[in-house]
Amino acid sequence: MRPPAFVAPIALFGLLGLTPVQAETLLPPPPPPELRIHFIDVGQGAATLVELPCGAMLIDTGGEENNSFHSVPSLLAYLEAFFARRTDLNRVLDVLLLTHPHIDHVRGATAVLQGFTVRSLVEGGREALQTDAVVVMAGVHDFLRAHPEVEHTVVRLRDFPAPDAALRTPGLDPFLQCDGVDPSVQALWGALDGDPGWGENDYGGAHFDNDNNHSVVTRVDFGAASLLVTGDLEEIAIKELVRTRGPLLDVDIYQVGHHGSHNGTTTDLLAAMTPQWAVMEVGPSTRKHSWTAWAYGHPREKLLAMLESGVTGPRTEALRPVGIAMKSFVDTPIDHAIYATGWDGSVVLVADAEGRIRVGTADPVPAPPRLPE
Secondary structure (H helix, E strand, C coil), X not given: CCCCCCCXXXXXXHHCCCCHHHHHHHCCCCCCCEEEEEECCCCCCCCEXXXXXXXXXXXXXXXXXXXXXXXXXXXXXXXXXXXXXXHHHCCEECEEEECCCCHHHHCCHHXXXXXXXXXXXXXXXXXXXXXXXXXXXXXXXXHHHHCCCCEEEECEHHHCCCCCCCECCCXXXXXXXXXXXXXXXXXXXXXXXXXXXXXXXXXXXXXXXXXXXXXXXXXXXXXXXXXXXXXXXXXXXXXXXXXXXXXXXXXXXXXXXXXXXXCCCCHHHHHHHCCCEEEECCCCCCCCCCCCHXXXXXXXXXXXXXXXXXXXCEEEEEEEEEEEECCEEEEEEEEECEEEHHHHCCEEEEEECCCCEEECCCCCCCCCCCCCC
């Protein structure tokens, strides 16, 4: 008798005289559930895709816009490539979180809402002041009014359960069991109602009036692996964040605040976090336009010195351009686990529930047409 063309593995083990229990021990174990964090290259801006076995969350949609680079098509292309791989998610983002209404964090928000299914939108609720951001946020709120099925959560400090506690709501954290792991998404900071007496910044403006200091700060946990995203929170607010929520800040991965600016990270914050990995969402130093990493001098030398002292993980030493002033850079050796989208393109970190973290591979995106500098 001719053998069948295909024999299922368990049936084949039966032919070999193995019991089902013995057969099961010989089968390769299923891969462990993993968290994948995509720090998407959107130039001078921020867009972070948190990929879980059971869903996805996008934090910010911003990015650079000039004659050399267009962040919105780049972001949409990356999301298309992601959903082409994760067909099981059916083009659904469970959460879209906008840390604060600056254009380099919200530029692509309406395009994302229109191009994909978003179940929950989270924001700080501050009124946008930048002209471009006003237009985008008006479109976001028009979309929400037209789509009441999208849950809308506003994160304000007054709504936190206690001054030293985190905020966890169904709109912010709709994720339940993911292959036996219960992920956690919590806010550690949000918009303030009144000035706590912060005074003026170096430019004569009030620290309280700066939307950066009202950024929604987010902590994501997946088993023993953890991520902190601080938006563009600056030193005056970071001091309060560390004072009130220091024990909640200890994480493995730090999305470096304010695109590698000198004022978006402090030594006290790094001491509270003890991060193994740090990733900056920043543009390359080669695009010489206004509102770019080149114009700001990001990432700054002072910030890199802090990260080299505070980040515990290693990377193979490499020379990377670091800003010593606006429009001025010097190649600097980096030998800690510090990455930047302006240096490395889109960066993906993969973590399992045991807390083991490695560098992954970004989803393949067709190269955009080359634009003149």
